[in-house]
Amino acid sequence: MNEINSTDEQDAVRRLEILHVLDQWQDAIQGFDEAIGNKLGLINAEHRCLKALIDGPKTAGQLAVASGLTPAAATSMIDRLEKRGFVERQRDETDRRKVVVAMTQPASDTLDTFYKPLAHDAAAMLANFGQTELSVVEAFVKKAFTLQQAHRERVVAETVAP
Secondary structure, three states: OHHHHHHHHHHHHHHHHHHHHHHHHHHHHHHHHHHHHHHHOOOHHHHHHHHHOOOOOEOHHHHHHHHOOOHHHHHHHHHHHHHOOOEEEEEOOOOOOOEEEEEOHHHHHHHHHHHHHHHHHHHHHHOOOOHHHHHHHHHHHHHHHHHHHHHHHHHHHOOOOO
C-alpha cells in the first residue's frame, strides 16, 4: 500500500513540476515576443496582428479577432501599421470587391531575422525525438493549445465586478 501511495505522490509531484515548466515556457514565449515588439516599436496588439499575417493576408475582421481588438480599433491599428510600412491593403485575389491586409516583404524579412533562428533550433531539437515521442509531444501540444484557447475564451467572456 505504501508503494502505491509513494508512486501516486511521485506522479503528483511530477505533474506539478511539468506545470511549473510549462508556466516558465509560456513566460519565455511571451518575453521573446515582447522583446521583438520592443525592438520594432510595436504594442502587443500590433505584434499579434503581424504574427497572424505570417501565413498570409487576412481581412480586417480576422485581424481584429487575432489581436483582441474591436473592429474600429483594428482598423486604426492597421492604419498605423500601414503608415509604418509593416502592412499593406490589397484586393482579395478571389473576390476583387474585398480588401485584405498583407504583411509587406520588408516587415516579413525583419520578422524572419527573429523567428527563423528559433524555428531552426526548435527543428534541430525535435530531430532528437523518435516518431513515438514526436506523436506524444504533438498530441500534448495540441491538447494544451486547445485548453489554453478555451480558458482564454472563458476569461474574455467573464464579467468582473470592480
